[in-house]
Amino acid sequence: MTADPEVRLRADARRNRDQIVAAAKAMFLEKGLDVPMEEIARRAGVGVGTLYRRFPDRDALIRAVAQDNFAQMLAEAEAAAAEEPTAWDALVRLLSGSRPLRLSMHLALLSQQAWTVVRDDPETQRYRDAILEILENLVGEAQREGVMRADVGAGDVAVLVSLLLKRLPAPPDEELQVHDRVLALMLDALRARPGAPLPGRPVTGDDLRRR
Amino acid sequence: MTADPEVRLRADARRNRDQIVAAAKAMFLEKGLDVPMEEIARRAGVGVGTLYRRFPDRDALIRAVAQDNFAQMLAEAEAAAAEEPTAWDALVRLLSGSRPLRLSMHLALLSQQAWTVVRDDPETQRYRDAILEILENLVGEAQREGVMRADVGAGDVAVLVSLLLKRLPAPPDEELQVHDRVLALMLDALRARPGAPLPGRPVTGDDLRRR
Amino acid sequence: MTADPEVRLRADARRNRDQIVAAAKAMFLEKGLDVPMEEIARRAGVGVGTLYRRFPDRDALIRAVAQDNFAQMLAEAEAAAAEEPTAWDALVRLLSGSRPLRLSMHLALLSQQAWTVVRDDPETQRYRDAILEILENLVGEAQREGVMRADVGAGDVAVLVSLLLKRLPAPPDEELQVHDRVLALMLDALRARPGAPLPGRPVTGDDLRRR
Amino acid sequence: MTADPEVRLRADARRNRDQIVAAAKAMFLEKGLDVPMEEIARRAGVGVGTLYRRFPDRDALIRAVAQDNFAQMLAEAEAAAAEEPTAWDALVRLLSGSRPLRLSMHLALLSQQAWTVVRDDPETQRYRDAILEILENLVGEAQREGVMRADVGAGDVAVLVSLLLKRLPAPPDEELQVHDRVLALMLDALRARPGAPLPGRPVTGDDLRRR
DNA sequence: AATGAATGAGGGTTCATTCAT
DNA sequence: GATGAATGAACCCTCATTCAT
Numbered sequence: 001m002t003a004d005p006e007v008r009l010r011a012d013a014r015r016n017r018d019q020i021v022a023a024a025k026a027m028f029l030e031k032g033l034d035v036p037m038e039e040i041a042r043r044a045g046v047g048v049g050t051l052y053r054r055f056p057d058r059d060a061l062i063r064a065v066a067q068d069n070f071a072q073m074l075a076e077a078e079a080a081a082a083e084e085p086t087a088w089d090a091l092v093r094l095l096s097g098s099r100p101l102r103l104s105m106h107l108a109l110l111s112q113q114a115w116t117v118v119r120d121d122p123e124t125q126r127y128r129d130a131i132l133e134i135l136e137n138l139v140g141e142a143q144r145e146g147v148m149r150a151d152v153g154a155g156d157v158a159v160l161v162s163l164l165l166k167r168l169p170a171p172p173d174e175e176l177q178v179h180d181r182v183l184a185l186m187l188d189a190l191r192a193r194p195g196a197p198l199p200g201r202p203v204t205g206d207d208l209r210r211r
Numbered sequence: 212m213t214a215d216p217e218v219r220l221r222a223d224a225r226r227n228r229d230q231i232v233a234a235a236k237a238m239f240l241e242k243g244l245d246v247p248m249e250e251i252a253r254r255a256g257v258g259v260g261t262l263y264r265r266f267p268d269r270d271a272l273i274r275a276v277a278q279d280n281f282a283q284m285l286a287e288a289e290a291a292a293a294e295e296p297t298a299w300d301a302l303v304r305l306l307s308g309s310r311p312l313r314l315s316m317h318l319a320l321l322s323q324q325a326w327t328v329v330r331d332d333p334e335t336q337r338y339r340d341a342i343l344e345i346l347e348n349l350v351g352e353a354q355r356e357g358v359m360r361a362d363v364g365a366g367d368v369a370v371l372v373s374l375l376l377k378r379l380p381a382p383p384d385e386e387l388q389v390h391d392r393v394l395a396l397m398l399d400a401l402r403a404r405p406g407a408p409l410p411g412r413p414v415t416g417d418d419l420r421r422r
Numbered sequence: 423m424t425a426d427p428e429v430r431l432r433a434d435a436r437r438n439r440d441q442i443v444a445a446a447k448a449m450f451l452e453k454g455l456d457v458p459m460e461e462i463a464r465r466a467g468v469g470v471g472t473l474y475r476r477f478p479d480r481d482a483l484i485r486a487v488a489q490d491n492f493a494q495m496l497a498e499a500e501a502a503a504a505e506e507p508t509a510w511d512a513l514v515r516l517l518s519g520s521r522p523l524r525l526s527m528h529l530a531l532l533s534q535q536a537w538t539v540v541r542d543d544p545e546t547q548r549y550r551d552a553i554l555e556i557l558e559n560l561v562g563e564a565q566r567e568g569v570m571r572a573d574v575g576a577g578d579v580a581v582l583v584s585l586l587l588k589r590l591p592a593p594p595d596e597e598l599q600v601h602d603r604v605l606a607l608m609l610d611a612l613r614a615r616p617g618a619p620l621p622g623r624p625v626t627g628d629d630l631r632r633r
Numbered sequence: 634m635t636a637d638p639e640v641r642l643r644a645d646a647r648r649n650r651d652q653i654v655a656a657a658k659a660m661f662l663e664k665g666l667d668v669p670m671e672e673i674a675r676r677a678g679v680g681v682g683t684l685y686r687r688f689p690d691r692d693a694l695i696r697a698v699a700q701d702n703f704a705q706m707l708a709e710a711e712a713a714a715a716e717e718p719t720a721w722d723a724l725v726r727l728l729s730g731s732r733p734l735r736l737s738m739h740l741a742l743l744s745q746q747a748w749t750v751v752r753d754d755p756e757t758q759r760y761r762d763a764i765l766e767i768l769e770n771l772v773g774e775a776q777r778e779g780v781m782r783a784d785v786g787a788g789d790v791a792v793l794v795s796l797l798l799k800r801l802p803a804p805p806d807e808e809l810q811v812h813d814r815v816l817a818l819m820l821d822a823l824r825a826r827p828g829a830p831l832p833g834r835p836v837t838g839d840d841l842r843r844r
Numbered sequence: 845a846a847t848g849a850a851t852g853a854g855g856g857t858t859c860a861t862t863c864a865t
Numbered sequence: 866g867a868t869g870a871a872t873g874a875a876c877c878c879t880c881a882t883t884c885a886t
Contacts, residue, residue, distance in 0.1 A: 189400035
């Protein structure tokens with residue numbers, strides 16, 4: 001589920017590594033990408049040195065966390081595609097995004113800083129591509145089923161997903177169901193129905209892969 | 212256009228202040244909220260001392276930039292309401308957002324850090340409230356005109372606006388018209404048409420004011 | 423006497439700068455080139471920040487100290503040339519080197535590390551060239567006077583000087599006059615007298631400049 | 634060739650030890666005395682743990698390398714005394730010093746740091762004493778033969794040797810024969826010939842032993 | 845008032861040394 | 866015994882902020 005580390009690590013080293021990534025994920029979310037490395041190490045229950053042995057600098061750690069997040073997202077996409085009765089249902093489930101998933105993806109998408117670090121990471125790219133591939137299949141199928149408008153592509157949907165993932169729910173959100181309402185609006189927008197044609201041409205997965 | 216400072220400043224002091232805010236706005240966007248104060252000062256053509264005389268700390272500067280942005284947004288909203296033939300047109304114009312406006316608002320909305328600093332600033336709140344008021348009028352009118360679905364409130368629209376503002380366009384975006392396509396989808400979603408009813412109740416401007 | 427700093431510094435800044443260089447010179451000698459920057463700063467009576475403002479990194483500080491040393495050496499060479507009755511006397515005085523001068527030059531010559539840092543510094547090169555020029559004149563004159571062997575060049579003498587400067591006198595040296603004896607041996611070697619011819623050709627100042 | 638370790642080591646342990654000393658000698662020369670222990674271990678093809686088992690800390694390693702160097706120097710001195718036809722020839726050979734020998738001794742002599750570590754090491758002292766003894770014999774014999782000036786002692790010669798060893802030849806040195814020229818000058822100075830008497834009294838081997 | 849020098853706390857990173865496997 | 870993982874002290878350096886000029 002996590003990025004395959006170069007070499008097979010000793011059992012305890014492996015455990016440390018995972019704890020560090022988990023700690024970093026949590027701290028990045030709580031306090032931003034610039035939490036002191038030492039706090040991350042403390043939370044992971046290791047010394048700074050250990051952290052640095054595994055991740056030579058902050059960017060390496062950010063990449064590791066992003067990989068972990070994308071891996072989770074991919075797993076979720078695969079599960080949705082496999083378990084939901086229709087392509088449309090799978091898309092709905094993906095767009096909804098479980099709260100923990102949204103929280104973790106939030107990190108990878110927010111802040112230009114994180115993004116530029118993650119953008120060129122081949123490992124992350126592989127995950128992204130796999131996710132886009134699933135998305136392409138689902139979109140194509142939903143359109144063939146006639147439930148999704150024909151003038152959108154997997155890229156358009158991905159952009160919507162990423163927009164939704166950027167919304168970090170604020171306290172009163174919960175009762176107001178803000179997230180669910182925005183999601184419903186977007187789903188409404190994606191449904192096959194007479195409406196204003198979209199400008200330009202469908203944005204495909206490849207359009208995004210090329211970035 | 213800018214927040215009215217307590218006292219009327221001497222012309223040159225005034226000029227200094229504006230240059231600092233402009234420099235900060237630009238640098239925040241280019242390099243993030245944590246650019247060295249000294250770089251901002253240099254870009255503004257003043258010494259750090261002068262910067263600190265005007266803004267006691269970084270947060271004060273962030274607030275000033277946010278106020279400037281919100282003031283611009285308010286002006287745009289007022290212009291849209293006054294100049295567009297229908298409420299719907301005004302809403303479309305607001306949601307579109309000029310590129311410079313989007314860029315500048317981006318700052319205030321992204322990053323939890325900026326937001327917590329700005330959230331409790333009364334000046335910024337006043338701007339936000341004024342903008343919400345205009346939005347409420349426009350939404351109400353558009354619904355009365357029958358072009359906008361009845362189960363959304365000004366708050367829902369504001370959330371959509373803020374989502375759109377969070378998208379910082381990437382290079383290939385331009386030709387793909389990604390932003391325009393997302394916008395068109397959202398407008399489609401807001402149009403009065405038979406569709407799935409939204410969960411919960413309309414989110415009003417007050418809901419957001421209460422945050 | 424000290425390297426001309428780029429800009430005219432405020433009086434107190436100037437004083438700080440000089441104190442830093444003096445402190446660094448002393449500490450480098452006492453504890454080696456890798457004394458903590460903080461100790462240097464403390465000894466100079468300033469904060470680390472001040473040190474770093476003036477010298478962006480350790481190498482810059484090493485260069486500054488070397489420049490100071492070379493400047494002192496040049497002054498001594500000029501004085502010797504001007505004050506001594508004959509060229510030979512001036513050379514003797516130069517080769518002798520006052521104890522403080524030897525101590526300070528020691529730094530610039532010892533350790534490959536210091537040398538590679540200093541080697542490419544234009545300021546230091548200028549000093550070195552000026553010193554070599556004086557040496558060339560003295561050597562030429564002493565040879566014309568017939569007191570110095572004809573098969574050596576200023577470069578050979580410079581090498582001998584640098585060798586002697588490398589001898590950091592140890593405690594019992596003083597009474598044993600070790601330094602003076604070695605110096606006397608070398609002077610003996612340089613005297614015009616029938617002896618074995620040297621291998622190769624005279625090493626000139628230019629030979630060393632080319633390094 | 635190397636200092637006899639307390640216990641006879643097993644063959645492979647022995648090999649490890651030698652590899653470590655060789656690696657340290659090379660790295661010290663290349664990168665200075667403060668190369669990371671881990672790099673030395675890697676170069677020696679062992680883990681850090683193994684290195685530390687053999688040498689409790691860096692100083693112990695420095696001492697081991699110095700011992701190795703001095704042992705080599707002693708062997709060279711013995712060979713010179715035994716193989717050269719006259720004492721003078723043997724002294725010339727010793728002062729010349731093969732390039733590898735000079736390189737390796739360089740380490741022990743340069744940097745006050747290394748010297749203070751090595752100075753008090755009994756093993757190294759034994760080597761030094763043995764070398765001085767040979768030197769004393771050679772000097773005495775050369776003086777009795779009438780080819781060496783009478784007012785120098787083995788200590789004076791040792792000082793000259795150490796000075797020469799401090800010169801780490803730079804690239805253009807080779808063709809300029811700088812080293813050979815300095816050596817020739819020094820030999821000239823040591824030759825029995827009418828010349829200025831040296832200050833003080835001859836520096837003996839004991840004078841240096843007492844340091 | 846403006847300037848930019850000085851301060852020093854704080855975070856990044858390295859590496860000697862120890863110790864579990 | 867050998868290995869290499871873990872630790873944390875120590876040093877480097879930056880920059881927010883203060884203050885003398």
